[in-house]
Amino acid sequence: MIGFATRRLLQAMIVMLVVALLAFTMFRFVGDPVNQMVGIETSIEEREALRERLGLNDPIPVQFFRFVTQAAQFNFGTSYQFRQPVSDLFAKRIPATLELSFTSALFALVVGIPMGIYAGLNRESAVSKLFLSVSLIGISLPTFFIGILLIFLFSVTLQWLPSFGRGEVVPVGSWWTTGFLTVSGLKALILPSITLGLYQMTLIMRLIRAEMLEVIRTDYIKFARARGLPDRLVNFRHALKNTLVPVITITGLQLGAIIAFATITETVFQWPGMGLMFLQAVQNVDIPIMSAYLLLTAFLFVAINFIVDILYFFIDPRLRVGRP
Amino acid sequence: MNVLDIKNLTVEFPGRKSVFVAVDDVDMSVEAGKILGVVGESGAGKSTVGNAVIGLLQEPGHIAGGEIFLHGKRIDQLPYKDKRLLRGRKIGMIFQDPLTSLDPLQTVESQLVETIRTHMPFSGNEARKRAVELIDAVGIPDPEERIKQYPHQFSGGMRQRVVIALALCAEPELVIADEPTTALDVSIQAQILELMKKLCEERNVAMLVITHDMGVIADITDHVAVMYHGELVEYGETTQVLGAPKHPYTQSLISAVPRPDIRVERFPVVNYIEKAGTPQKQIDISTHWLGKSRDYEKVEGPLVQIRGLDMRFETRGSIFPSRRKYFQAVKKVSFDIQEGETFGLVGESGSGKSTIARLVTGLYQPSGGSILFGKTELTSLKNRKDVLAMRRQMQMIFQDPYSSLNARMRVRDIIAEPIKFHKLASGNSEVRQIVDDLLDHVGLGVAAGQKFPHEFSGGQRQRISIARALATRPRFLICDEPTSALDVSIQAQILNLLKDLQEELGLTMLFISHDLAVIRQMCNRIGVMRHGELCEVSGCDQLFEAPQHAYTRELLELMPSMELLSRANLESA
Known part of the structure; x- marks a missing residue:
């Protein structure tokens, strides 16, 4: 187990180094960083001095090493448009994105898993067929369209829920702000998290359904029934647990996707998260923000995958011990 | 009093076009402390009987008629919840x-x-x-x-x-065992059967044993029910039914069972389930394509000489050689195969017999040792042309007839492929003619070429595999458990076919099986393998009558005794 975890950690570090190389390349070679920083009337001598001060004349490997060392200390340089350290900007935006992603992942799991179990166990029932048709809509409609539809229905027509923003937020600790503690904050969360989580929910539902159908055909489920175990035990202790390994894999990857690609939802709902900031950075060629976002996204994926790999050990005993 | 009584049981599976009757009007009963065997070939409905009793019929199957009693109480009409309480508790x-x-x-x-x-x-x-x-x-x-x-x-x-x-x-009062030992090795099978018998007597449990294996029936059952296509064809005391079968199906089934104690020249043909299919036209091997270019270089001494063959698989990789772990699948194995003989390799699962087949055909590279085929050293072949020439001379027939044929190719193309690949015929019309002759020769008929593999039964597919193997005009045929996925009657046909072909074409064969009885029928000389080592090599009769190695003796003792079985229709060789 420890050997396995070390190996995975090493692999994760290699992945992060490769991504860092990409981010560095973008930072260093997409446009001239000095041109982006200074005004038009800066003289060539001043530019050269700045170049020297930023270390842009050093050999490339030295620059890369410096980039990695600084990134490891969360120092990603200064944003071109805001003239503020990128890490401060991210710290301000991260709580919004994480709260949104967490809520929509929770929504996808809490609704998707029971629906999947039901549809897997009662494959012929009318309700399961309804679930499947609805989930087809969830998969095929683009996110922004669902968002606009929800805004039109619940904000414009019914006027129940706000159409943009996070509502009222309360600071927790030195830098975190939360919308979980106020009524307006919670209300503001509902529409965006459904929009963001709908696709994941249908995916999880369909996955669980397919896995359940597969597992209930196996011999050990038949044998569990032949032993006279009540359906509850057969379905949940034996069938559901055996469907979990692939489900956790996909859920883990999807959670990464939710956090990293909340961009569209954040734009539709003007959600003040990282995605919105990233989009603005792209429009303004704000390279430091873009490369930091790239690194952060990669880090999230690698971290989640690592956790998923470790989770396998707790679910599947076959991975834990060698054969006798 | 009987623990289980089944009266006029009929089980139906409604399909889209018609209703399939899986069990048709079957009666049987078991007493406490006794074992009833239900025997039959695949599709006989024997497992369905067991599932009907315990109430686990696969949808949409259902009991269409008849009654099932457990200790005199009717159980087939109980509501779902009460049936569940029986499962595990009573059955x-x-x-x-x-x-x-x-x-x-x-x-x-x-x-x-x-x-x-x-x-x-x-x-x-x-x-x-x-x-x-x-x-x-x-x-x-x-x-x-x-x-x-x-x-x-x-x-x-x-x-x-x-x-x-x-x-x-x-x-429980009743235990239903559905093929309880089919997936196990002989030695484990013997232990499990003994355990079942002991528990049955000690705890006074009634037992219903469903199996296709006459050996298991002969070994532990008190009564036996023989099923064929959903019907009960014969039912009675085991000694009675096996010793003096009355129904023609039972008679032919019993005569098709390979015996370890006698060697027969040919198995009596059982035409009860699947027509054996005789060739429509006789081929004169001396003039036909199949017999041509058989003028392989004559070999002095054995055709295949295996010396000190070693094969190890890495089970734990590491960049440090000292930390790597290996599994030694084959250890210093040496034997010869003479031209024209059938050499048998027998052993339990994991003994390395299939690994040897893969090493000889070049699917694996050995870790050590040499394989001499004629005058060619196979382990040092580098040139692709030489490798192909060697491969043409040796062909393999695999165990699983379902996965060894490409499901998306027509049978005709499957058989034509090796002929075209090795450029053994000129022009498409000649290839076509050869394929037709081959199909006819293995008893499938020319029309089979148009079809896809899924349209055939397991036995027919194995015939296709044999036709494909013959299509390169091989000299050496390797059969890796060719009949262990087949029913006994089909097995008898395939073994007969292999014997005929060998005689006709003078093939040399390496025949691998876990089944000593089959080995006895097929082989001239036999090697016994255990944990990757070759324990003993001796002539067929000698091995069975005077085994040298302790492990061989053990294997022979563990085999279910077939002495109960009737010997009518058998002509010993």
């Missing part, structure tokens, strides 16, 4: 494959405890105590320790013991 069930019948994610203990607590008013601790007793009763050493382990930490035979313990959790 226990044992399945075929111990590797898949246990939940891989739960410890043995938790599976036992949940079953005990479902049926009995036990506390957790009492249930755990009983679980340990049960594990002890089915003969698993260190029950206290082993019970905490997961199914994958047990070997196949041990897992089947766990399955039996699970079936016995609530002291």
Whole structure:
């Protein structure tokens, strides 16, 4: 187990180094960083001095090493448009994105898993067929369209829920702000998290359904029934647990996707998260923000995958011990 | 009084076009402490009888008529919930494959405890105590320790013991065992059968054993019911039915069973299930394509000489050679195969016999040793042209007729492929003619070429595999368990076909099987393998009558005795 975890950690570090190389390349070679920083009337001598001060004349490997060392200390340089350290900007935006992603992942799991179990166990029932048709809509409609539809229905027509923003937020600790503690904050969360989580929910539902159908055909489920175990035990202790390994894999990857690609939802709902900031950075060629976002996204994926790999050990005993 | 009474049972599976009657008007009964065997070939409906009794028929199958009584109480019409209470409590069930019948994610203990607590008013601790007793009763050493382990930490035979313990959790009155030993090696099979018999007597349980294996029937059952296409064709005391079968189906089935104690020249043909199919036209081998270019270079001495063959697989990789771990699948094996003989390799699973087949055909590169085919050293062939020339001379027939044929190719193209690849015929019309002749020759008929593999039964597919193997005009044929996936009557036909072809074409064969009885019928000389080592090589009759190695003697003793079986229709060689 420890050997396995070390190996995975090493692999994760290699992945992060490769991504860092990409981010560095973008930072260093997409446009001239000095041109982006200074005004038009800066003289060539001043530019050269700045170049020297930023270390842009050093050999490339030295620059890369410096980039990695600084990134490891969360120092990603200064944003071109805001003239503020990128890490401060991210710290301000991260709580919004994480709260949104967490809520929509929770929504996808809490609704998707029971629906999947039901549809897997009662494959012929009318309700399961309804679930499947609805989930087809969830998969095929683009996110922004669902968002606009929800805004039109619940904000414009019914006027129940706000159409943009996070509502009222309360600071927790030195830098975190939360919308979980106020009524307006919670209300503001509902529409965006459904929009963001709908696709994941249908995916999880369909996955669980397919896995359940597969597992209930196996011999050990038949044998569990032949032993006279009540359906509850057969379905949940034996069938559901055996469907979990692939489900956790996909859920883990999807959670990464939710956090990293909340961009569209954040734009539709003007959600003040990282995605919105990233989009603005792209429009303004704000390279430091873009490369930091790239690194952060990669880090999230690698971290989640690592956790998923470790989770396998707790679910599947076959991975834990060698054969006798 | 009978524990189980089945009266006029009919089970139907409604299909889209018609209703399939899986079990047709069947009567049978079992007494306490006795074992009833239900025997038949695939599709006979024997498993359906067991599933109907325990109430686990696969949808949309249902009991269309008849009655099932457990201790005089009718059980087939009970509502779902009451039927569930019978399962495990009154009726226990044992399945075929111990590797898949246990939940891989739960410890043995938790599976036992949940079953005990479902049926009995036990506390957790009492249930755990009983679980340990049960594990002890089915003969698993260190029950206290082993019970905490997961199914994958047990070997196949041990897992089947766990399955039996699970079936016995609530002291059922009836145990249904569906092919309980089919997935196990001979030595494990003998142990499990002995255990079942012992438990049946000690606990006074009635047992219904469903199997295709006459050996198992002869070994442990008191009564036997022979089924054919859903019908009960013969029913009575085991000694009676096996010793003096009355129904023609039973007679032919029994005559098709390979015996370890006598060698027959040819198996009596059973035309009861699938027409054996005789060639429409006779081929004159001396003039036909199939017989041409058989003028291989004559070899002095044996055709195949294997010397000190070693094969090891890496089980743990590491960049440090000292930390790598290996599994030695084949250890210093040496033997010869003479031209024109059939050499048998026999052993239990994991003994390395299939690895040898793969080494000889070049599918694996050996870790050491040499394989001399004629004058060519196979392990040092580098040139692709030489490799192909060698491969053309040796062909392989695999165990599983379902996965060894490409499902998306027509049979004609499957057989034509090696001919075209090795450029053995000129022009498409000649290839076509050869394929037609081959199909006819293996008893499938020319029309078979148009079809796809899924349109054929297992036995017919194995004939296709044989035709494909013959299509390169090989000199050396390697058969890796060619009949172990087939029913006995089909097995008899395929073995007859292989014998005929060998005689006709003068083929040399390496015949691999776990079944000593089949080996005895097919081979001139036999090698016995165990844990990758060759224990003994001797002539066929000598091996069976005067085995030299202790392991050979053990294997022979463990084989189910076939002495009960009638010997009518058999002509010994």
